[in-house]
Amino acid sequence: MTTVLRTEELRKQFGDLVATDDVSLEFDDQHVTSIIGPNGAGKTTFYNLLTGVLQPTSGEIWLRKDGDMTEITDAEPHEVARSGLSRSYQITNIFEGLTVRENLQVARIAHEGRTFDMRSRPDADEELNEEIDDLMELTNLTEIAETKCDTLSHGEKRNVEIALALAIEPSVFLLDEPTAGMNPTETEEIVSLIRELNRDIDATFIVTEHDMGVVTDISDRIVVLAEGAVLADGEPEAVLSDERVTEAYLGSETV
Ligand SMILES: Nc1ncnc2c1ncn2[C@@H]1O[C@H](COP(=O)(O)OP(=O)(O)OP(=O)(O)O)[C@@H](O)[C@H]1O
Incomplete structure (x- = not known):
């Protein structure tokens, strides 16, 4: 397995509020990783840091490009996209x-x-x-x-x-709430499309998604964020049965 994307102690503060709390994660090629977490956990901020929309307070982001890991921490969104990290937007x-x-x-x-x-x-x-x-x-x-x-x-x-x-032609493909606003048939179609794409093209998928059925269906790995930090990280079954994960969701939604 090859690491295609890595964050090192990535941090974003809005004043005193820590939206991304020293997140260090590695993403391997051809895997589907879902990033989940209750409302306000920092998923969107993490995506915005990865894609250059926001600048981190501290920490680094590295992306594999032409075989070598290249630092993209300060890159502009178009440079990030050109380096092979592509994002499908919730807003059309x-x-x-x-x-x-x-x-x-x-x-x-x-x-x-x-x-x-x-x-x-x-x-x-x-x-x-x-x-x-x-x-x-x-x-x-x-x-x-x-x-x-x-x-x-x-x-x-x-x-x-x-x-x-x-x-x-991305090497890392971020999907932002791919089933948002979809009916059950459309949701089923998009889930099979993501599975097919993962099989057919040589890309790594990182998905944020609120629908836990979809998350379970498509993920090789789940990362749970809570209050900006990584709370759990691993195979879907282990992560979703982790008590800390259930607790993090109490009061907002059920896992
Ligand atoms: N531009 C900003 N200025 C100040 N605070 C912000 C800003 N953007 C996000 N935040 C705060 O950072 C925290 C994380 O927000 P973020 O939108 O990343 O969470 P999220 O997990 O994507 O939430 P949701 O699932 O509701 O979309 C929240 O407390 C939010 O209020």
Whole structure:
């Protein structure tokens, strides 16, 4: 197993409030790790530190890039993404007026550092379109490739967001509440999509999720945060039967 992402005593304070409390974690390749915790535990802050949206008060973040661990602690969000850490946002990140294919063309072209211009006829770029066809097949979007995004369902949009995050060929893929606002059928679909992606592409998944059924279904490992610190870390069964974890959730929700 290879470590692809590591935090060293990562800390974030907002005034006196410690939102991330000296978190040291290592993430191995091809694993699905869920980060869970009661409301206010510091999950979003941890994600924002990893992706460069927030700067830590202290500590370090290291990401494997081209075979070597590289420090990304002070990197800007676009530099983090370019280094291979991609995030699918809870808040949608899609150009509503463009089709699914066009959205992916924009993302791929931007990732390759080219300028997107519809007049340059991206449809005529065979290599680009083959990559996008593969990406759409992987994320179950082939049938709606030519559909404008403003007419898609919530679940379909979620798949487009995942495809957009995958378009930058990430080595570490952060999923922020992937089933938020979904009905049971959409939730089931997204769970099988995450499982398929984990099997089919060489990426590491880190997922925050409130739905414990989903967490149990998809995780190789669960990390529990409470008051910004790591409370438990290990295989799902052991973590979810840990008394300290149940206690941390009392009063907010049930594990
Ligand atoms: N910009 C900020 N300024 C001040 N305090 C903040 C800021 N962002 C987060 N916090 C505080 O940091 C703590 C952790 O918040 P965070 O949003 O990371 O938790 P969370 O686990 O994602 O919660 P939830 O599950 O409710 O989304 C909370 O006490 C929150 O009020």
